[in-house]
Amino acid sequence: MDLFDKNLFSAAPLADRMRPLDFSDFVGQEQIIGPNTLLRKAIENDNLPSIIFWGPPGTGKTTLAKIIAQKTQAVFEPFSAVTAGVKELREVIKAAIDRKKFKDQKTILFIDEIHRWNKSQQDALLPYVEKGIVTLIGATTENPSFEVNSALLSRCRVFVLNLLEVAELKQIIKSALADKERGLGNLKVEMPDDVLDFLAQMANGDGRIALNALEFAVNSLKGKEDKISLNKNIIQDALQKSYLYDKAGEQHYNIISALHKSMRGSDADAALYWLGRMVESGEDPLYIARRLVRFASEDIGLADPQALVQAVSAYTACHYLGYPECDVILAQAVAYLAKAPKSNKLYIAIGKVKDDIKNLPNEPVPLHLRNAPTKLTQDLAYGKDYKYTPNFKNFEEAKQDYLPEKLKNKKYL
Numbered sequence: 001m002d003l004f005d006k007n008l009f010s011a012a013p014l015a016d017r018m019r020p021l022d023f024s025d026f027v028g029q030e031q032i033i034g035p036n037t038l039l040r041k042a043i044e045n046d047n048l049p050s051i052i053f054w055g056p057p058g059t060g061k062t063t064l065a066k067i068i069a070q071k072t073q074a075v076f077e078p079f080s081a082v083t084a085g086v087k088e089l090r091e092v093i094k095a096a097i098d099r100k101k102f103k104d105q106k107t108i109l110f111i112d113e114i115h116r117w118n119k120s121q122q123d124a125l126l127p128y129v130e131k132g133i134v135t136l137i138g139a140t141t142e143n144p145s146f147e148v149n150s151a152l153l154s155r156c157r158v159f160v161l162n163l164l165e166v167a168e169l170k171q172i173i174k175s176a177l178a179d180k181e182r183g184l185g186n187l188k189v190e191m192p193d194d195v196l197d198f199l200a201q202m203a204n205g206d207g208r209i210a211l212n213a214l215e216f217a218v219n220s221l222k223g224k225e226d227k228i229s230l231n232k233n234i235i236q237d238a239l240q241k242s243y244l245y246d247k248a249g250e251q252h253y254n255i256i257s258a259l260h261k262s263m264r265g266s267d268a269d270a271a272l273y274w275l276g277r278m279v280e281s282g283e284d285p286l287y288i289a290r291r292l293v294r295f296a297s298e299d300i301g302l303a304d305p306q307a308l309v310q311a312v313s314a315y316t317a318c319h320y321l322g323y324p325e326c327d328v329i330l331a332q333a334v335a336y337l338a339k340a341p342k343s344n345k346l347y348i349a350i351g352k353v354k355d356d357i358k359n360l361p362n363e364p365v366p367l368h369l370r371n372a373p374t375k376l377t378q379d380l381a382y383g384k385d386y387k388y389t390p391n392f393k394n395f396e397e398a399k400q401d402y403l404p405e406k407l408k409n410k411k412y413l
Helices: 003-011 038-044 061-071 086-102 118-130 165-178 194-202 208-219 233-239 251-262 268-280 284-305 307-322 326-339 345-359 374-377
Strands: 051-054 075-080 107-112 137-139 157-160 186-190 227-229
Touching: 038 051, 038 061, 051 061, 051 118, 061 075, 061 107, 061 137, 075 086, 086 107, 086 118, 165 194, 165 208, 194 208, 194 233, 208 227, 208 233, 251 268, 251 284, 251 326, 268 284, 268 326, 284 326, 284 345, 307 326
Parallel strands: 051 137, 051 157, 075 107, 107 137, 186 227
Antiparallel strands: none
16 A cells, blocks of 8 residues: 555544455355355356345445455456446446457446345346346345346345354454554453453444444543543443334334234234334334234234224324324234234135135126115116115014125125
8 A cells, every 4th residue: 555545544444444355354154155155166266156245234245245356357346326327337337348358358346235226227237247248246235136126136146144143243343453454453452351242242243333333432532541441331332223124125024024923923022022123213103003903903803803993093192192102002002912812814804805806707786785766776676675684673584695696605704
């Protein structure tokens, strides 16, 4: 590096300075880049297919892309889906075509946050991936099944990155404390084991959160004393509590699913926990309440008709109050629904009805059930022989067919 590069590097966040440049420094994700995995061999042999890295923030997606950049003989083109569009893509593609044509050199195109590209932008990339003009590496925190065009996705291998384990995060933190060139090794930082454990646990599997909190804690104390002593309170203040939840993405659907299934399984404690995750993350209370109204009929139904009353009341109360007052109202409804007896008979019944409507001809309404407001309809026997039930003391005498002739005696419930 020249002096300018060194100044830029020293100003970079600790998480960026400590980014591994080789597999020997990379921590975690053994399931996809361990020594004998296909992806590791493909990278080391410089024979990489188009791939997508899918995983939570801070788990190594961009770092793996940078390691590939170091290992490959191809030209590595980093690209941000947040700041660049089709115009910039065309420039990259033109250069890649020229390399392929005149130098027979490959181009690896790394698109960070690929889920932020819309359909037309992804479509513009598809033919060049298909023809092998570029090898794509996409990185996304969102489920690529929903966020990446199916045609583009079918030409890529998807590798799932997991949240980092506590032991892996501890290893990353220790490396940052010891490294004198890139980390905090030139400072006298004391971090007891219990504080190290606390930071690794509270980072929620995110290496970036762990290193950012560590750097903030150290910088806030630097210069006050020769020795920097970290404790749990300092780390707690340095951590900005991050909830793994995205109101428009994967976690949104995962957590509402967990709430629904916990209530269905009558586990009120688990249901309250998942509700709390949504509430604390700022989820729209009316969205939660709407899901509870649906649940009340879908999973409880006639087993406890009061469940629907509770759910609708909760929706109304949430509409009136909003946050923070409505949190306990949602909690009451969730607990009631979780503890209520369960029945999906109504859900199954309406499904059977829909199937019959879809798969059978439209049956005519029986004449005796038709309305007869005019003389013509009366002459056509509309309403003839209809039995008005309240006029019969004996219910058996009032029995009549209400379904079309071809569905006579059909049972849905």
